[in-house]
Amino acid sequence: MTSQIFPQLDIPQTLAAGPGPGNTDARVLQAFARAGVADHMQGDVLRGMIECKLMLRQIWGTRNTYTFAVAGTGWSALDTMFSAVMPGDKVVAFVNGTFSGIDALTLRIKAATPSELAASPLDPQAASVTVIEVPHGQSVTAETIEAALAEHKPKWAFMAHWETGSGRINDLRGFSDACERHGVMGLVDAVSSLGVENFAIDDFPGVAGWAACPQKGLCCLPLTYAPVSFTDAYIASLKATGAYTYVHNPIFEARHWGIVDDRDVEKGTYHRTHSGYAVAAFHEALRLTLQEGLARRSDAYRRHEKVLRDAVTEMGCEVTSDMSSLVVLNLPADLAGREMELVQNCRARGFGIWPTLSAPVQVRIGILNQLDREAVSTIVRLFADAIRELGGNVDHAAVEALLESRYGTSIAA
Numbered sequence: 001m002t003s004q005i006f007p008q009l010d011i012p013q014t015l016a017a018g019p020g021p022g023n024t025d026a027r028v029l030q031a032f033a034r035a036g037v038a039d040h041m042q043g044d045v046l047r048g049m050i051e052c053k054l055m056l057r058q059i060w061g062t063r064n065t066y067t068f069a070v071a072g073t074g075w076s077a078l079d080t081m082f083s084a085v086m087p088g089d090k091v092v093a094f095v096n097g098t099f100s101g102i103d104a105l106t107l108r109i110k111a112a113t114p115s116e117l118a119a120s121p122l123d124p125q126a127a128s129v130t131v132i133e134v135p136h137g138q139s140v141t142a143e144t145i146e147a148a149l150a151e152h153k154p155k156w157a158f159m160a161h162w163e164t165g166s167g168r169i170n171d172l173r174g175f176s177d178a179c180e181r182h183g184v185m186g187l188v189d190a191v192s193s194l195g196v197e198n199f200a201i202d203d204f205p206g207v208a209g210w211a212a213c214p215q216k217g218l219c220c221l222p223l224t225y226a227p228v229s230f231t232d233a234y235i236a237s238l239k240a241t242g243a244y245t246y247v248h249n250p251i252f253e254a255r256h257w258g259i260v261d262d263r264d265v266e267k268g269t270y271h272r273t274h275s276g277y278a279v280a281a282f283h284e285a286l287r288l289t290l291q292e293g294l295a296r297r298s299d300a301y302r303r304h305e306k307v308l309r310d311a312v313t314e315m316g317c318e319v320t321s322d323m324s325s326l327v328v329l330n331l332p333a334d335l336a337g338r339e340m341e342l343v344q345n346c347r348a349r350g351f352g353i354w355p356t357l358s359a360p361v362q363v364r365i366g367i368l369n370q371l372d373r374e375a376v377s378t379i380v381r382l383f384a385d386a387i388r389e390l391g392g393n394v395d396h397a398a399v400e401a402l403l404e405s406r407y408g409t410s411i412a413a
């Protein structure tokens with residue numbers, strides 16, 4: 001084989017205007033680059049991890065001792081959360097899009113018996129897992145949840161809080177209440193909602209496990225930490241059954257964050273090699289979130305999403321989502337079927353919007369960490385250009401008038 005050294009890799013600056021990752025905050029990047037070389041048992045790295053844990057509990061509104069973060073991405077946190085699900089465990093999973101679909105696959109893998117896994121290793125049909133499919137574009141409702149939990153009485157129930165695939169918010173209150181009523185331990189994929197929506201874990205006592213990610217609401221893409229939180233009931237179940245993993249066992253993983261034997265201790269103990277760069281970046285992202293305040297930030301998302309939603313509606317698109325960080329839409333009727341072409345045109349110009357990843361094909365435009373007039377106006381104008389480029393009709397003056405009327409006075413910030 002001939003050896004080959006490639007030129008240095010240059011990655012351009014693009015506008016990350018999709019479902020995530022979002023625009024990493026400049027403060028986070030600075031913290032990443034400013035950190036010195038230090039090993040994972042150095043005092044300030046360990047102190048930083050303890051401080052992250054304490055800030056995370058505030059942001060997430062919880063007294064759960066087992067609140068910390070898992071090195072990696074959202075799936076790392078989700079894998080950790082699902083680690084207590086054992087072969088044969090009875091599970092009900094609600095699926096209304098791409099991500100909850102993958103979560104349900106994970107649950108089928110974890111809950112499959114050895115023979116079920118052997119029969120279909122990549123897509124096991126676990127008899128103990130009931131998957132309730134809710135059509136794309138719709139939310140999971142309290143009635144659906146109640147009916148399924150009453151019928152199946154599982155050990156675990158799963159739902160995504162915000163399903164990023166279709167941009168739909170599911171009924172977390174209904175989920176938690178139904179889990180409490182039926183003595184079920186709820187597991188929630190909060191990857192898209194943490195850091196965007198203002199909610200507190202402890203208001204949802206039916207939920208035993210939570211998993212999130214660094215790069216969406218927390219504005220922290222440099223591969224860092226995916227938050228998780230577990231109630232005592234979850235940990236008790238995990239202690240009773242064990243889990244088929246070392247690295248993603250919440251009890252083991254928590255030790256490096258200074259949680260040992262169900263208590264906070266002063267100093268973490270070795271679980272795996274953590275990066276001082278990543279700890280510094282994550283720490284800054286959490287500080288930023290607390291300084292802005294979740295109430296203020298979630299209000300800003302609502303206001304700016306409304307502007308984007310109304311602007312694309314003015315262009316003839318139909319919005320089917322209700323998340324505040326993301327707009328999922330159908331193109332005007334005369335452009336139907338050309339969604340991929342439009343998205344590819346935009347991406348080729350560094351305007352990083354997305355299609356849906358499962359049927360039906362729709363366009364997704366996100367505003368993660370783009371919460372000001374200039375950023376949202378830029379997104380609106382680039383999208384209008386893309387529609388025009390395909391031969392669609394956009395009333396330029398009407399779109400500009402809409403932006404001016406929304407931003408000219410009241411919500412300039």
Ligand SMILES: *Cc1c(COP(=O)(O)O)cnc(C)c1O
Pocket residue numbers: 020073074075076099100160162163164165189190191192213
């Ligand atoms: C983004 C996302 C994931 C996957 O997260 P990664 O960080 O890509 O691992 C899972 N669930 C939901 C709801 C998401 O939005």
